[in-house]
Amino acid sequence: MKLKKKISVLDQHDKFGFWGGKFGGNFVPETLKKPINDLELLFNKLKNNKKFLSERDRYFKNWVGAPTRFIKLSNLTEHVGGAEIWSKVVSDANGGAHKIYNATVHCLLAKKSGKRIICGDTGAGYAGKMLSMAAKKFGLKCKIFMGAKDIERQQPNVKAIKSNGAEIVPVYSGSQTLVDAVSECMRFWVANCDTTAMCVGSTVGPNIFVKICGWSTSQISRELKIQILDEFGNIPKRLKLYNCVGGGSSSFGFWNEFMDYDKKQVEFIGVEAGGSSKSKKHAAPLTYGSKIGILHGAAQYVNQNSEGQIEETESISAGLDYPGVSPLHCFLKDTKRARYTAASDEDALKAFKIVSKYEAIRPSLEPSHAFSVAISEAKKLSKDTIVVVNSCGDAYKDRKILEKKLGVRL
Amino acid sequence: MINSISKAFNSAKKEGRPALLTYTVAGDNTKKNSLKILKAISKYADICELGFPHNTPIADGGQIQTSSYRAIKNGTKIKDVFEIVKDFKSSKFSKPIILMGYFNMILQYGQNKFLNDCKKNKIDGLIVVDLPWPENKKFASKCKKKSISFVQLISPTTSKNRLISIIKDSHNMIYYISMLSTTGGKLKVSPKKILLNYEKIKSINSNKNCVIGFGITEKSISSLKSADGLVVGSAICREITNSLNKRQNPVTKVGNMVKKLKNKIL
Numbered sequence: 185m186k187l188k189k190k191i192s193v194l195d196q197h198d199k200f201g202f203w204g205g206k207f208g209g210n211f212v213p214e215t216l217k218k219p220i221n222d223l224e225l226l227f228n229k230l231k232n233n234k235k236f237l238s239e240r241d242r243y244f245k246n247w248v249g250a251p252t253r254f255i256k257l258s259n260l261t262e263h264v265g266g267a268e269i270w271s272k273v274v275s276d277a278n279g280g281a282h283k284i285y286n287a288t289v290h291c292l293l294a295k296k297s298g299k300r301i302i303c304g305d306t307g308a309g310y311a312g313k314m315l316s317m318a319a320k321k322f323g324l325k326c327k328i329f330m331g332a333k334d335i336e337r338q339q340p341n342v343k344a345i346k347s348n349g350a351e352i353v354p355v356y357s358g359s360q361t362l363v364d365a366v367s368e369c370m371r372f373w374v375a376n377c378d379t380t381a382m383c384v385g386s387t388v389g390p391n392i393f394v395k396i397c398g399w400s401t402s403q404i405s406r407e408l409k410i411q412i413l414d415e416f417g418n419i420p421k422r423l424k425l426y427n428c429v430g431g432g433s434s435s436f437g438f439w440n441e442f443m444d445y446d447k448k449q450v451e452f453i454g455v456e457a458g459g460s461s462k463s464k465k466h467a468a469p470l471t472y473g474s475k476i477g478i479l480h481g482a483a484q485y486v487n488q489n490s491e492g493q494i495e496e497t498e499s500i501s502a503g504l505d506y507p508g509v510s511p512l513h514c515f516l517k518d519t520k521r522a523r524y525t526a527a528s529d530e531d532a533l534k535a536f537k538i539v540s541k542y543e544a545i546r547p548s549l550e551p552s553h554a555f556s557v558a559i560s561e562a563k564k565l566s567k568d569t570i571v572v573v574n575s576c577g578d579a580y581k582d583r584k585i586l587e588k589k590l591g592v593r594l
Numbered sequence: 595m596i597n598s599i600s601k602a603f604n605s606a607k608k609e610g611r612p613a614l615l616t617y618t619v620a621g622d623n624t625k626k627n628s629l630k631i632l633k634a635i636s637k638y639a640d641i642c643e644l645g646f647p648h649n650t651p652i653a654d655g656g657q658i659q660t661s662s663y664r665a666i667k668n669g670t671k672i673k674d675v676f677e678i679v680k681d682f683k684s685s686k687f688s689k690p691i692i693l694m695g696y697f698n699m700i701l702q703y704g705q706n707k708f709l710n711d712c713k714k715n716k717i718d719g720l721i722v723v724d725l726p727w728p729e730n731k732k733f734a735s736k737c738k739k740k741s742i743s744f745v746q747l748i749s750p751t752t753s754k755n756r757l758i759s760i761i762k763d764s765h766n767m768i769y770y771i772s773m774l775s776t777t778g779g780k781l782k783v784s785p786k787k788i789l790l791n792y793e794k795i796k797s798i799n800s801n802k803n804c805v806i807g808f809g810i811t812e813k814s815i816s817s818l819k820s821a822d823g824l825v826v827g828s829a830i831c832r833e834i835t836n837s838l839n840k841r842q843n844p845v846t847k848v849g850n851m852v853k854k855l856k857n858k859i860l
Contacts, residue, residue, distance in 0.1 A: 200729060211697055211724040213653040215774060218751035357659060358649060370652045375775045377751065478698040478724065479650060491671055492702035494650045 187519040189444045193512060194395050201391030202483070204518055208511035210390045212481045216370075219377040224392045226297055231399060240289065244403055247321065248284050251407035252276040254415070254572075259542040260559070267424070267565035269558065272408050273545060274434065275578040279314045279344075281548070282434040282576045285400040287314035287383060291322040293396070294381035301376070303327040304383040305369040307334055307362030307430070308503030308550065309341025310577060311385030316350035326350035327380075329369040333360040334502045340581045359496040362430075362506045366480050386431025387510035390481040394511055401437025404574065409441045412570075421449060422569040426558040427576070428550045429454040429524065430467065430503050432510035434576040439522070447521060453561075454513060455554045457497075457504035458526035465498035467505050468526040470517050479508040485517075500529035500585065501549035503577065531556040533589055536579065546594065548577035549585065598690040599718050599743050600766045602640040603803040603822055611859050612819050613640040615805055616852055617694065617827030619661040620644050620678050621670025623838055627845060628665070629678050631834075634849030636687040638856035643721065643825065646675045646695040653723050655778035657828040660835055672703055676715045683716045692719035692745065705733065709740050719743035719767065727760045738765060745769050750783075750791060761798050768804045769825070770795060778828025781809035785817035792821055812851070816858040826855055 306312030312328035319326035384393035427435035456468030486508040516522040535556035583594040606613040647662035734744035807825030
């Protein structure tokens with residue numbers, strides 16, 4: 185399995201939609217073949233269309249708020265005492281997380297296709313919040329599927345979704361988290377694909393959804409590359425990009441523009457959710473060697489039992505609490521372009537405490553996983569190494585959990 | 595391909611009625627009961643579809659999900675599914691069996707091993723919900739080599755060109771999904787319109803046995819009886835759930851229900 189250069193990873197799949205011959209694809213019911221094909225045709229027509237690109241860029245700039253900040257975390261760097269630690273503060277984006285990019289593009293596509301309703305899944309509530317924002321902006325009706333357990337633990341985002349006029353459909357099946365929300369959303373789409381567009385909230389699902397999401401979040405690395413060149417004059421000799429990985433949308437977007445650099449120069453480190461250190465359950469299929477299986481229409485490394493039943497996951501961060509992972513990350517793992525590891529719930533909480541103590545940013549529990557690994561590795565790295573962590577979400581949504589676990593008030 | 599599925603369609607045709615196909619989930623509500631239910635159904639049904647339950651189904655509605663979760667909770671594994679079929683096939687009640695489920699289960703079991711075990715246990719056909727054409731070509735031809743029918747699905751969204759290709763690659767049975775819905779949705783399209791689409795399929799190749807499924811209940815079944823076959827699934831699963839809730843015997847309840855269904859298409 186090999187990664188090609190000078191061609192977007194997003195386009196390095198075969199005619200059946202598989203990356204590296206085995207990740208991704210379209211394992212969907214017959215009913216979805218046509219709406220998926222329609223979406224492919226539309227997206228392929230528009231993704232290089234100058235007018236569409238300038239429309240996208242206009243919304244990203246004026247509405248999402250591009251570029252998000254790229255800042256040096258000087259106090260944290262001094263405290264850790266190793267590599268220089270920087271952050272791309274993607275949580276600056278309208279709504280407070282990277283999910284806005286994918287939501288905006290899906291709503292633009294839905295408008296072009298003449299659909300009037302859009303449905304989507306959400307775990308941490310960010311994908312749902314952003315989709316409801318974008319739907320409101322573009323005059324679409326919006327339906328958000330969310331696990332009952334997540335509704336309980338991510339109330340601020342639930343309120344935001346409702347105040348944007350979207351309907352929240354609680355999902356009570358299975359573990360009542362993201363995995364069940366995605367299934368329920370897909371089922372809804374099967375029954376309503378003639379009138380409704382679907383937005384999959386991460387770089388997961390049937391091939392085209394992986395591509396649209398990765399294409400949208402790549403805005404993060406486009407901005408970052410310019411900002412790094414502005415700051416350092418060139419791409420540093422030792423650059424390390426840390427990002428949390430659940431479905432994998434923010435990390436893919438954070439890395440995509442740097443794909444062709446040698447990994448000795450620009451290394452990608454993906455941090456999965458290891459779950460509670462007291463529990464065997466986790467949401468880290470890449471780190472803990474899960475087998476390839478099919479989840480939500482795509483082949484990927486996924487937590488499952490020997491029969492092929494998808495296993496329940498456990499993580500303090502709802503956004504990473506997913507048994508599978510993007511086919512793109514499976515491909516980047518097997519081609520060894522990216523390195524994957526995991527941080528536990530406790531690690532993430534500790535990292536949140538340190539970062540918010542030394543700096544004026546407060547990463548949500550998802551990027552706190554990435555900060556945890558970045559901090560512990562930065563200690564051992566040379567001073568000329570540049571570590572960048574994507575702070576892809578704001579902790580406001582986690583305040584209930586943080587209050588309970590750390591006694592901090594946000 | 596002539597196997598017992600074709601024979602079942604032929605004998606229904608001779609009686610001037612559609613074949614009645616039922617769907618139940620293996621292990622629902624227990625391994626023993628699901629075998630008993632199959633036996634009870636077999637007096638009236640022509641072909642029995644048997645689901646091997648998956649916990650992340652993307653095309654099933656509430657009733658079948660409930661049955662599947664119940665079966666998984668009771669510990670139903672693929673080997674149990676094969677055992678149920680083996681028992682059923684060796685009994686005097688034996689009918690053609692079509693296993694139905696999601697591809698990941700087959701993938702984890704091993705495609706060849708799965709098909710060998712299907713063959714060994716006299717399974718006649720397979721429906722894999724999330725393995726559409728053309729992705730299913732390889733697997734379908736593996737099935738054919740073992741004389742197992744791979745049932746192609748067709749939906750109202752299937753384009754004309756696709757329809758022609760799918761029918762060309764199909765074996766002796768095609769499954770037409772009546773409407774845009776997960777299983778068990780309320781029939782939101784008129785029977786007339788469903789039959790119009792059905793006729794389109796038959797006009798491309800009238801030799802293929804085409805069944806209609808999704809949304810078929812005691813109420814709607816008679817209006818579709820000009821088809822080669824009709825599938826009732828969710829209504830049966832709902833009956834199992836209802837009888838459990840009312841502490842009634844699901845075996846008798848489902849048996850009675852399928853008897854009624856049969857009477858409506860005679």
